[in-house]
Amino acid sequence: MSNITDLSLSELVSNIKNKKLSSQDVTSEYIERSKKSKNLNTYIEETFDAALKKAKEFDSKPDLNKKLPGIPMAVKDLFCTKNVKTTASSKILNNFIPTYESTVTQNLWNDGAILLGKLNCDEFAMGSSNETSYFGNVISPIDKDLVPGGSSGGSASALAAKLTPATIGTDTGGSIRQPASFTGTVGLKPTYGSCSRYGIVAFASSLDQAGPMTRNVNDAALLLEVMSSFDNKDSTSVDFKRPMYSKDLSKDIKGKKIGIPKEYRVDGMSEEIEKLWDDGKNYLKDCGAEIIDVSLPHTKFALPTYYIVAPAEASSNLARYDGVKYGFRTEGNNLIDMYEKTRSVGFGDEVKRRIMIGTYVLSSGYYDAYYLKAQKVRRLIKNDFNNIFQKVDAILTPSTPSSAFKIGDKSNDPVSMYLNDIFTVPVNLAGLPGISIPAGLDKKGYPLGLQIIGKSFDEQNILNIAYSMEDKINFKFNLKEWWMNE
């Protein structure tokens, strides 16, 4: 058998089910590797001892009917975990220990998974490079100067560096798909309402969705199957019959109609990305799918719309961090002084910037010009997708306009940073499912991803398409383990 940490999630599950491996074998291997990988700065909180204890408990009475039997897993630090520090990578929550568990993580534990620790991310998931974390930026295992993407950068980095067999992230404007694309991994953002938002530190409520980040498509299907559930505690959770995504996974996509939206061929897009996209089309044709040119005319308005809607919701969602009930407080001369100091010191610059944007677009005199306008454009964007989904079953686009950039490259230019999410943001605005799969390398040898966008609740379909393409692409990427300490 190869190294335990080289096995995919699905392979681990079958090895445990066949009793070739124990949960303790797997858990201790991942702990060892994680301990040697501190240079990547992926973990904010490690729960290694508790994980080993749970692995032992699992092995003493293994329930092999579970879908994730004794599988250790580190998760993004945006999910509240009972009695385990949860910070959202912010100073303002740096001492917060929830007494409750998010629904999505609870679903993982209910199906046998074991928490390894909490992974670094952009502060309150606001960022595309993991440079906004209070706990420092995460390093990509691909190169020490490279960002892993964001906001689920710690998750992507830990996954690619094999510090966890799979992980979960959240995606508000691309926060799963973009880092997956940057690190050569698979990331899926489900349809809005598929995974419960209960217990996830909120960024932008109408856009946030949790989703799986894995090494291959099969693993993503399995993890989504466990994560997704109808939840009465979330008023936006949708009650629909959830398929057995992994069981029903199929490479038969013959006759599927795949749309290629011309508006995604943006100015200045590199030839490499063009070629990647063309290769993707050819793979799909090879699989028997039909390629159709389509138009999503409002695409270019998606990002500015997003940068009104998301900060507006965030400015309100983050009002609860006021130093009164939990988290960090700076003493002040009076209540207002305490608020202002606490929030000024407790939030980082990008979070403050977005709170300000959000406050401004909602404020008296600007609401109609910005927020209301954005909601209307959001409708147009949603209508674009509705229209072309009359004609096609899914859409193929690049995941990002470029490969991973260097740390510090874009941190002084907010707009150029925001532009990184140009292909992922429309999917969130429309509430649709989207998956990014690794599809090739650029000249520098950095991974590039392709995105498949589906109809609402049609995750099975985009998983199947991704599964077929994965086979054709046969993406191979060997990391040099430069970051490891012995």
Next chain:
Amino acid sequence: MNKDYLIERNGKKYEVVIGLEVHAQVLSESKLFSTSSTKFGSEPNTQVSLVDAAFPGMLPVINEFCIKQAIKTGIGLNAKINNKSIFDRKNYFYADLPQGYQISQYKDPIVGEGNVVLDLASGSKTIGIERLHLEQDAGKSIHDIDPKNTLVDLNRSGVALMEIVSKPDLRSPEEVNVYIKKLRSIMRYLGTCDGNMQEGSLRADVNVSVRKQGEDKYGTRCEIKNVNSIKFMQMAIEHEANRQVDILEEGGKIDQETRLFDTKKNETRSMRSKEDAHDYRYFPDPDLLPLEFNDEYVENIKKEIPELPDQKKSRFIEKFNLSSYEANILVSDLDISKYFEAVIENSDVKLSSNWITGELFALLNEKNLEITESPISAKNLSKLINLIKEGTISGKIAKTVFEMMAEGDKNPIEIVKEKGLKQQSDPKELEKLIEKVINDNQDKVKEYKSGKEKLFGFFVGQAMKVSGGKANPQLVNEILKKKLK
């Protein structure tokens, strides 16, 4: 006709224009968006869920009963029920507002325009209702326990409130008094709010402006926040209206602002400086969806609506021939009307109405009791009234019996029997008694017969006195007339 409420200054008359935003706590077991109890008076922070304290990742889930209560109240206010309404966030920072926003309804409330009819001494007046919306209550800041800090109790945080906004149709403190009482009465009939002002279940923001009599345009208004008794509302209005008139008379301008009523000093004062003016940044709460229901949903709720005060009043007037004044008193409070209807089930309506609004109210007033705590049950009062009606006891004796009944809800029939208070209505007995009175007062008889007919009353009095008040006064009259001929 009542005199208009006007403020006179330097020979000029000012009219006072008042609009109310009443905050009525919805009667429900659990809160609007969480499953904590709404019970009043518990230990601090013992009825607070993770949702109420706005922990990270907590989400609101709406209580259907509160929606039905709001719809019921809307129906009671003859208002338009909106099949689609939206919950918005009202953003502001305060110690007892854990989310940093209040979930409320802004542009699309659940209930639209309606009205309430007031019975005033000058006749009836219709007050327009602008809207009714659902919102969360805040917690409580306590300033007087700790000298250095403010303490926050979140038990009330998230309890459902109905904000009922009136049009600026009220013109005097007295109209405000009648309006609040009428609203309270309607909500108590409906069971949607207990209207208990001591416990803060009913509070109001009072908008006051003044204008010269006869002017069409409204003056600039000030809002007096969170006044929690009718008396204070009236005091606050009087003070505020006079303050505004003073400013105008000195050639000044009214600043539109929020003011606070200081109950100790009996004055209003400005709460916030203008530069700190609020900008609530309302926007639809993305954690919730629009609230939608169809007409059938409303129709089904309509079926549960009981007879309301106005309908009951009309029925009392038509069916029982009560005066508008009497009917008003009897329907003003659901429990009073229930008591009345229980009494008249077996008794004379007119007598019942007189006894309830007279003796019984006096008794309750004296003992400071609610009708539900009445020491005399409707059943026993009904028996007493029947004793009067049948002529078993006189009205005067009845008052004595009533007093005895008040000491522990005794059966009046038993009292009359025990104390031998039964009215003497046997003509033979009475004849004997009257003959005695005539014999004992021969001199007066002579005077009477010689034309001093005023003395008739004297003989009646004597007869009643001799009988210990028990003689049937009507029979005494008849017999006396015969005997003195």
Next chain:
Amino acid sequence: MSIDLKTVKHISKLSRISLDEQKAKKLETDLNLIFKWIEQLNELKTENIEPLSSIAETKLRLRKDEIKSKNIREEILKNSPDDNKDFFVVPKVVE
């Protein structure tokens, strides 16, 4: 529309985030950059478009009126910056 320093300070006040002069100036620059970019939305005519505020493909679910949350005061106050066992504590508010 350009955002001046006064507006930045007003927003910071509304957001309850204090800013020193230097940060306020930096934000003024950033926000102007961002809003200049955002204003490309003005190219679109949207008069008759209904705004989209909720994307969830479901109806608002209604809960029964039941008390399920019990007294969890200790849990609620556990993370609070002050060690009062009964209340949340903030600097004295004068009304």
